[in-house]
Amino acid sequence: MSAFVFAFRNDPAVNATDEDIAAWGAWFQQLGSAVTDMGSRVGTTTVLGTSAGANALSGYAVVEAPDLTAATALAEGCPGLSYGGSVEVGELIPM
Template sequence: MSAFVFAFRNDPAVAATDEEFAAWGAWFEKLGPAVTDMGSRVGATELLGAPAGANALSGYAVVDATDLAAATALAEGCPGLRYGGSVEVGELIPM
């Protein structure tokens, strides 16, 4: 197993609805023990070295999966995808 970070991105000008918050809770519950770090929501951000986009970092979580394809399959159920956001999946490299 390897650890993967899910970097959630969303338009900071759009407030989440109660329905969206419920969908996030249900998704994390479905992921179950694959989630090793529930992460956190992110507030204000500053992007350096690249053009700013509408989808700013809005949160992260860490999951265990066998490989990048398996981690990506877990991320495909992310509720943010249904609400105009995105999720970037990246393998964590032990130091």
């Protein structure tokens, strides 16, 4: 198994509703033991270099999966995708 980071991105002006928060909780429960670090929501950010504008970092989590394809399949259920957000999936490289 390898570790992968899910970098959640969204428009900073979007405020999560109670329904959105419940959907995130249900999704994390569905991921179960694949989640090794629940991560955190991210507040105000500063971007150095090229800015993606409304695609700001809004949170992260770390999961275990056999490969990038499997990790990406897990990310496809992300509730943020339903309201314009995105998920960047990246393999963590042990140091």
